[in-house]
Amino acid sequence: MNRVITETIVRYRSMPVERTPQRLDPLGVQSAWLLVPLIGVVAVGYAVYSTIAHQGQLRSPALAICAIVLLTMAVAVAAIRTHPGLAPVGLWSHLAIVGVAVASAVLFDAAVWGRNQRIQDDWGQIAVALVLTAMPLYRPVAEALATAAASALVLGALAAAQASSMAIANHPAVYAMVAATPVLALACGGAGCAWTMTGETLRWREVARAGQLRLDGELRQVAERMVAQERATALNAEAVPFLTGLLASGRITHEDRERARTIATGLRRAAVDAVGRSWLAETVDQALARRGTAEDPQRWSRVRDPDRLDRVLSDEQRAIVGALVGTVADLPGLDPSSVAIAVSVPDCPVFLLTARAEEPRRVLRSALVPFLSALQSVSMEASMRVRDGGLTVRFAYPGRRAP
CATH class of the missing domain: 1.20.58 (Methane Monooxygenase Hydroxylase; Chain G, domain 1)
Structure with a gap:
């Protein structure tokens, strides 16, 4: 499976793109x-x-x-x-x-x-x-x-x-x-x-790529500090008070053992999530943070991408997908807890974004269709379906039919 994923990433990231304004600047040509x-x-x-x-x-x-x-x-x-x-x-x-x-x-x-x-x-x-x-x-x-x-x-x-x-x-x-x-x-x-x-x-x-390369080292250090800060916050919020209480009581009960096991499991899960956090998961989390969901315990399950297929996306495709996710997150009638993205089919990745939004169909199409068109301009298939308050956006590489 790892070999298939690697071949998929290499194939799509090295796919030649026609040098046309529509391909290189799809939103500009739309205007x-x-x-x-x-x-x-x-x-x-x-x-x-x-x-x-x-x-x-x-x-x-x-x-x-x-x-x-x-x-x-x-x-x-x-x-x-x-x-x-x-x-x-x-x-x-x-x-x-x-x-x-x-x-x-x-x-x-x-x-x-x-x-x-x-x-x-x-x-x-x-x-x-x-x-x-x-x-x-x-x-x-x-x-x-x-x-x-x-x-x-x-x-x-x-x-x-x-x-x-x-x-x-x-x-x-x-x-x-x-x-x-x-x-x-x-x-x-x-x-x-x-x-x-x-x-x-x-x-x-x-110019942007050169600037990104220069900042990679600094961004990596910032990310490491952020992860360390998150771990320290988790320790200060749960582990430190628990250990302080044990020292004050001078004895360990059965409830204390269960509490320690729960805290250890939570810290271990948070560490694994931090290590395996993908670009797509981070993008969704940051987009929804403005809706007050930063402390939602289910936030890491919004993106189901076990094979890390988001690595297939090029810089241009990531920019458009990020803008699409941000636009969905800013919809006034959105239910933040309903936002989810599932990525499947390792040999030809398919991305499926689902959400519930109490918005008229006309408003949704006006807000999202430009990004779907931009995805189509950068060699992807994109479509949207609105039904009974549910919103489904599908974008994939050519070769797969919509489920």
Whole structure:
């Protein structure tokens, strides 16, 4: 079993993560999601305006309408698929969104084929460029740029093929550049923004990691002093008064022997708990300490993680899980004694957080869904269920179905 746990920890802690803002800064990208539907509305609005302006050049109005419908589908799928609740955006979703947008531009070119007078006022390249602007937030920069280059190549080739019908005679390459430039320019702008965000996030992580390494020794000493203080407090609260009473009485009774055995068992259990205390148990205990549960004798049983699978969580995942636990602990209607986390399945860890909270479903979803989305952005599956006052949050590594 120990070998399985070790292999699991090594496998998941060394799992490569795509260098995208959504993966590295999921909460930050969540706040920027509204830009995607806004960009989509602008793209569709410009497409409608441009189509009306091309009314005298339309060869097939039906194709023009189909092009707008197709573009609307592309931006709708982009807005839905990039929503924080459906994170992360995968490769095929990216290709499907951009592919449908390019197809809509191709349909518009077909609608004005042979009658188009100017390339610069066509909406195809602008709409595709707007869609591509947001993609680097969700996909790697190299992939976004490659998709933009392919889109520019298609639209540039179509523009060059229409050179004979243009009002101003020029070399086909000029029309190709006119159509390709907006696509490449806006895509490069979005990629540059994403590249900067990714670089700054990685740089901040390195600084934070270096600071953590410098503080490790000091934190270890603080932890040792805290454990020693807890043991001294326990001795002063129970053992010292008991021994003082024995000295004062000058004799040992059967009740004294039972009392001594009880105190020794309690001290031994507290020492074992202190040694085996996991990061997850400490996080839950600190989060609930504000609710006045620090002296709860059952506090160490809130987390059932016999295999210490919380060690699988990366620094980013721990930060999100810690924030999730803290948010649950701060719910006004929470019953602190009901909070529990069970961790199971050593080869593919599953975390199950349960609690009872007298809060409306809408309030719970508003408070917790951002953290579930953030967990999904860092390669985990996350879900929440609210039923009869009970709250269940499940997050796990891909590969296991919810129980």
